[in-house]
Amino acid sequence: MARYSRYEDIPNKQNQNNRRVKTSTIYPPIERHAEDTYVQTTVGDTLHGLANQYYNSVNYYWIIAEANDNVDKTTQQITPGTQLRIPSQLRKIIKDLSELNNINT
Numbered sequence: 460m461a462r463y464s465r466y467e468d469i470p471n472k473q474n475q476n477n478r479r480v481k482t483s484t485i486y487p488p489i490e491r492h493a494e495d496t497y498v499q500t501t502v503g504d505t506l507h508g509l510a511n512q513y514y515n516s517v518n519y520y521w522i523i524a525e526a527n528d529n530v531d532k533t534t535q536q537i538t539p540g541t542q543l544r545i546p547s548q549l550r551k552i553i554k555d556l557s558e559l560n561n562i563n564t
Contacts, residue, residue: 487555489526494547505535513545522552 496513506520514522524532526546537543546552556562 485559496545500537500541502539
């Protein structure tokens, strides 16, 4: 799996001193859909691993974290046996994120 930095997806802006700074990310609400997948986690599962498995990219780990209130968003580790919802509407979620944060995709 490719090494991922959670900072690479955060947009930059220039402050009043013309220095580049990272902006805060606003995450969109993630609605439930009939097409969502539900999984029971096992030993060794991580948000990055599940994102890579279901979305082919570790970059979308935050979607799974935001969709599940039972996930500790400060760590990649997930307690084995935890049921998680894997949202199915990836394109819509990415579009909503872009619009909320004025990101050009």
